[in-house]
Amino acid sequence: MKITRKDVEHVALLSRLEMGEAESEKFTGQLNAILDYVEVLNKVDTTGIEPTAHVLPLKNIMRPDETRPSLPRDLALANAPEQEDGYFKVPKIMEG
Amino acid sequence: MKYETVIGLEVHTELKTESKIFCGCSTRFGAEQNTNVCPVCLGLPGVLPVLNEKVVEFAIRTGLALNCTIAPFSKFDRKNYYYPDLPKNFQTSQYDLPIAINGYLDIAVNGETKRIGITRVHMEEDAGKLVHAGTIAKSDYALVDYNRTGVPLLEIVSEPDIRSPEEAKAYLEKLKTILQYIDVSDCKMEEGSLRCDANISLRPAGSTKLGTKTEIKNLNSFRSVQRGLEYEVLRQTEVLEEGGRIIQETRSWDENRGITVSLRSKEHAHDYRYFPEPDLIPIVTDEKRIQAIRESLPELPDARKARLMRDYGLSGYDAEVITASRAMADFFDAAVSLGSDPKATANWLMGDMSRMLNAAGLSVEEAPVTPAKLAGLLALISKGTISGKIAKTVFEQMWETGKDAETIVTEQGMVQISDEGAIIAVIDAVIAANPQSVADYRAGKEQALGFLVGQVMKQTKGRANPQLANKLLKERI
Incomplete structure (x- = not known):
């Protein structure tokens, strides 16, 4: 499967990333190189093998339903580029 | 042309756990903004989510109460979309191996029982809340409260077995009743702990092929589920009658205006690029566990x-x-x-x-x-x-x-008077005071007796034994 410029631009749009033509050209090449590299896996016969959900041989790792202290709010907001009145402040959301 | 309505509902219900699905933050509703958050639910780099065991128990309870098959092997997946209510830029949800599948519930419509299939029940995390400064259109920024992020949700998806807005309402009411019986959710629609989206399409009566559907969001009360769907049936009928085509899209119910409006998003609706969540371990449920939960159901x-x-x-x-x-x-x-x-x-x-x-x-x-x-x-x-x-x-x-x-x-001395002598004294006074009614009754007008009994009750401030008063009155006239 080949990744096209259109795929890259589509994923960039979904990820809200802005990129120029040169960049999307570069990423198309890089992503294809990665896919070519793992292409070798397609040579393995996987008939009758269940898809892997997780690489570790573990199951049912859970915690009891108990609360723990949350972060103090000023700490929670410490890395926010912008904040207001205890909220994270984000750019206007464009819908439609 | 006559059309048949086809509806499927997606219901999200918040589970009433103490802590969030993947971290120990409280799920309490109404806390001050951004006070129930931690590195895990804020999606900070390098954190590891750990599943709340109560969420799995509640999900299995729900699956069993809805007559589902519980998956012996289940896992979480990442649903990728970029929106500021989601700090991680993906929602941890379940895709191809949900915890429960293939169930049903029965609803009563016009005195008849109808079975509505349940496609699946899956676990996921809720998203945060956006607060807009002023109106959405005017403000140039939004404020985000992540307290709700990570509150455990079940998504319950029905088969397209629902045939009218009334049935949709009946389904939702029944589902709410069941969720409350099994004590997994408060189901408070006004607090958003039970939310409903609907897929709706029309097809010519008798046809078995599904028509093009629209998805209706923001159906946040039983009343709006029914009204929103009634509106959408009319809108789609009109489009089809005029020879038009239904566009597959998401529409939002506007309660105040009583209409649905198109929410045309630039995002390609179903391009969520799901993949298995590598930070969470699969859930394996054996028959013994399922049986134990089944036996604990009320x-x-x-x-x-x-x-x-x-x-x-x-x-x-x-x-x-x-x-x-x-x-x-x-x-x-x-x-x-x-x-x-x-x-x-x-x-x-x-x-x-x-x-x-x-x-x-x-x-x-x-x-x-x-x-x-x-x-x-x-x-x-x-x-x-x-x-x-x-x-x-x-x-x-x-x-x-x-x-x-x-x-x-x-x-207050409200004890009923059942003493014959006391009632007779009142009756005699009533007879003496109402000769015309007595005469009417004797002449065969049955309703005159009712009037006289009423007078006896009035005189005794309602305390006379009515059967006794009736019987004695007949004897005395």
Whole structure:
């Protein structure tokens, strides 16, 4: 499967990333190189093998339903580029 | 042309756990903004989510109550989308291996039972809340509160088996009743702990091919589910009648304007690029665990309704109303176990009790009249101490004062007069004062007797035993 410029631009749009033509050209090449590299896996016969959900041989790792202290709010907001009145402040959301 | 409506519902319900699904933050509703957040639910780099075991238990309970098959092997996936209510830029959800599949629930429509298939039940995390400064259109930024991020949700998806807006409402009400019976969710639509989206399409009657559907969002009350879908049936019918085509899109129900409006998003709707969540470990559930949870389920609404009809001779309608809320059904069972007549109990619950609850905006559990107190009132009626009419006054006073029926009746001398001599004295006075009515009755006008009985009741302030008054009056005329 080949990744096209259109795929890259589509994923960039979904990820809200802005990129120029040169960049999307570069990423198309890089992503294809990665896919070519793992292409070798397609040579393995996987008939009758269940898809892997997780690489570790573990199951049912859970915690009891108990609360723990949350972060103090000023700490929670410490890395926010912008904040207001205890909220994270984000750019206007464009819908439609 | 005649069209058939095809509806499938997606319901999201918040689970009533103490802590969030993948971290120890509290799930409490109404906390100050961004005070129930931590590195895990804020999606900070390098954190590891750990699944809350209660969420899995609640999900299995729900799956079993909805007659689903519980997956022996289940896992979480990442659903990728970029929106500021989601700090991680993906929602941890379940994709191809949900915890429960292939169930159903039965609804009653026009007195008939109809089975609606449940496609799947899966676990996921809730998103945060956006607060807009001013109106959405005018503000140039939004504020985000992540307290709700990571609150456990179940998404319950129905088959497209629903054929009308009324059925959709009945389905949602039944689902809510079941979720409340099994005690996994508060189901408060006004607080957003039960939310509903609908897929709806039309097709020519008799056709088996599905038409193009629209997805309706923002159906946040039982009323808006029905109204929103009724509107959409009309809108789609009109488009088709005019020879147009339905566009597959997401529309939002606008409660104030009573219409659905298109939400054309730039995002390609179903491009979520799901992949397995590598930070969470698969869930393996064996038959023993499923059996243990199955045995812990309470009697469910359908079974309870059948029992009330079978054991107490309640009508289908009465049993349905009583069992629609677990608290009401518990109240009924408690009062009956204290010796109250089942039918009388049902009548009081559906009548005066419901009226007072509605007027006061209270839930059954908050009622000042407890099962024991209602049983006390009903005992006074069946013993003949008070009449049914006086009982209504006593009930209202019990509600207001919290006193029991016996105390009120004694304090206020409301005891029914069953002493023949006392009633006869009143009757003779009434006969003497109303010669015309007496003459009318003697001339064969039956309704004149009703008037005279009424006069006797009035003279005794409703305390005369009505049957006795009736009988004695006939004898005296």
